[in-house]
Amino acid sequence: MRELNVELGERSYPIYIGEGLLTDIAEIFARHQIAQKSPLLLVSDEQVASRYMAPLVETLRTAGYTVVPAVVPPGESSKSLAVFEQLITTALEAGLDRHSTVVALGGGVVGDLAGYVAAAYMRGIRFVQIPTTILAHDSSVGGKVAVNHPSAKNIIGAFHQPELVLYDLGTLQSLPPREVSAGLAEVVKHGLIWDEAFVRWIEDNSADLLALRPEALGYALYKGCGVKAEVVSRDEREHSLRAILNLGHTIGHALEAVAEYDELLHGEAISIGMVGAARIGVALGADEEVYTVTKRVLQACGLPVRLPAHLDTDAIMKAMQHDKKFKEGRMVFIVPTAIGRVEIRQDLSAALVRETVDRLKEEA
């Protein structure tokens, strides 16, 4: 088992990563004084619940917990105020109190949703994350929780740090291959912004990662969470440094907005976005290698690097201008200067960005 501490003063918490951790959950919960007398709300989605919920409920009940299971439909549409309200109702009816804990068993959707329930219920109760996707290594660090508004993602939320994160590599084995690659995109991102050696390691071990071999997977999640934890602990509230986590996201979010639903997963969109950011880096003077390595490692992880030609450049540019990461009308771009190094730029010309977007349609 690997253990990593997210350093946030009195809100610090550990991330445990290993095989079969769910079997030991009672012991881990006891170590963290997760209350047994107060009901515990266990939130999951249908796809994850059908595989992993029953044994977990059984383990926890045997250990003396009163478990209230709540299963939501899979997918982004569950990150809504309506589902949030249903969960609050469930919590109330089950008598959750100030000493209760909300446990999220699932990917980033369940984590963000259940986390916001924990943040809001009685103005904040305890929260535990059991991520079951690779992408959720990202959402399990930093305490950002939220639901969506019909016209804007993650607009209703809070910062609410978990008590602990428990990553059982066994649960990842059932992930569909496309979700595996999409999750790896954020792992690669963490390498690209902070740690060249890790980028090289990912490239060398991409086959083991795609095959979900526990040893490689555990290391990749450990390193990915580690970079994010490092950045977040220096800037919990996203005042400045934390912005570097948006590498690939300025273009990526615009692609998600313009593409048809499900044409591009989030990880796929930011993969293309990171190639764009690398191109911009090179245009501004970085070594050509920044672009070639970025592209190679993403492709090794089974990710797309070319922008689908039918996505309209004008529409993409417009979507970028609507992104909430704009400061007083200026685009904020995270630009690589070397592998493992980025800078925050607000001075890019629209012409350079447009040209970059156009060239993304010609990547091979």
Next chain:
Amino acid sequence: MRELNVELGERSYPIYIGEGLLTDIAEIFARHQIAQKSPLLLVSDEQVASRYMAPLVETLRTAGYTVVPAVVPPGESSKSLAVFEQLITTALEAGLDRHSTVVALGGGVVGDLAGYVAAAYMRGIRFVQIPTTILAHDSSVGGKVAVNHPSAKNIIGAFHQPELVLYDLGTLQSLPPREVSAGLAEVVKHGLIWDEAFVRWIEDNSADLLALRPEALGYALYKGCGVKAEVVSRDEREHSLRAILNLGHTIGHALEAVAEYDELLHGEAISIGMVGAARIGVALGADEEVYTVTKRVLQACGLPVRLPAHLDTDAIMKAMQHDKKFKEGRMVFIVPTAIGRVEIRQDLSAALVRETVDRLKEEA
């Protein structure tokens, strides 16, 4: 103008109390760097808006602010997730960004609702309170914001401290007398838990308070806010000490639950509850004066001290057992030991509480 600082480390903020402060709001906002480039959401209820909104909007616009007004129906029913969602939609459509501010112009309802919008929008933007009721002196200190669930009050919320609080005594002149007295109940409470001299002062100046004379009113709000600030700064997250703010509330909340809508305002219910708590204090050994003074000062403020006889004691006892302030099934009572002194008790017998409730029906 009086000024008071709520000490909460980097979340500290000032409360300004005085006549005609709304005229100077641009200067005060400038001092606090309330952003002018980003739209500002100004929330109020119909009754308050019809009196004070137009000139305020005018002043702010003249000073260069982009003001987005949002008026909700008056009353507790606006503290709902549905109205919350409408305000988030308004904020989004008006383009509020991370540098925007939400301003609450109104009583505790508007403050709690708008405060929760500020807490949740983009995971938290700036918040300013302009309280227009006496009761809101209480809600303007401590950062508790929330909306209600159909089956539980304040269950969906956050801790979100304002940037500043601006109490313009002029706006209080239009308060209906019953609201004046109900608001004074919390002022008296702040005296009873912390400051005997202030209790004596309230009794001596109750006529001026009921007449809303600015000098007396300003002092009472200053002292009331001061006690609350003192308690909150020692226990921001309600781990222990902050519980003393619930003097009169264990019984009071039960009365509100059992009484018909509007039969008892919150302040009226806790007035009766404080008399009950004083009786319990005397039963446990406090000087008889604790009871007589408590009752006298509340009556001087135009508040009821007798429990309406038709409210069923069984129902009240049952409602108390459902209060979320119960710790593992035990009633938490704040009990006066002297005037200006209370203790937190969890060991009261149900028999003593029941007897006290019954005797409250006989107060004269």
